[in-house]
Amino acid sequence: MLHRRRFLSTATCGLLAGGGAALLLGRGAQAQPSYTVPLAQLQEMVAQKFPRSVPVQGLLDLTVQAPRLRLLPEVNRLGAAMAVDAAGPALRRSHAGMFDVEFALRYEASDRTLRAHQLKLGRLEFPTLRPAVTEILNAYGPMLAEQSLREVTLHQLRPQDTAVFDGPGLQPGPITVTDKGLTVAFVARQP
Template structure:
């Protein structure tokens, strides 16, 4: 039966606006005409990630790595987000505390079980500590991938409310693509698979 996809598309044509403060009309270049979209601002993403920080990662008997609130960067050309975090290393193995930075990039995915947009496919760009000896930095870099994953992998960047999905769900649609734009994210809706 081909009626359901055609009916869904026909019903979506006049519904270029979803209910809710974050929904908006599709832009000409963003998506096929008439398909609903849901937008998330860069400020909303930053606020969501801020709920998880600061974090502490102990290296038993040696030091603690304290990770501060990341600053998110939108990378539309890569369809990814970047995050830069201040990191403080201190403990018995170091004479004093040292300030550094951790830079990562990550993609996004939608998790339907809890209606969230999450960070995944993390890429470590660099971990720098300008005041530490190169040998110590090399040792810390062995912990850097685990530090980056612990800080941001699968972090919830946005949670859609049930009412944000009521209309699309009723039309047989679900969140599909997630596109990083200069303003934030645009979540496109696609027809649900026929069962």
């Protein structure tokens, strides 16, 4: 048991020196290994998935640009402000708008990714559209959020990021949003 603790302590300190992981002290003063992903790295990964087009029943197309992510540690979620353009046969010209969405994160073990889920959409705003048309677009808002962000990969852990934790039988557990980024705690692997 002492050898295992020494190994975990040495391995975690090695990762800290490399900048890839952080050691968090939990209640009871036990060290809990974790992996931290900074906001800039999340932003870079999500930007690769955009722009995205969402057709609305043959009437118009909404094109969603890459979101500007923000950390919401007080609710353990991420927020995203997203620019959207509406154009198509039902509109005479293109209209620029914005919407905001909040989401939680989950870990997908099959490909070691952190993904967006549990979306909460704010209101779509189009300053140059008539209010009645904006209301119709807001009816499609939940579909827009689902198609543009649901299950979007925000980060993929590489095998070398988790190798030291795999050996002692640990796996990624809870994801916590902090002021610095996301922290993925490692917990005992379930049999």
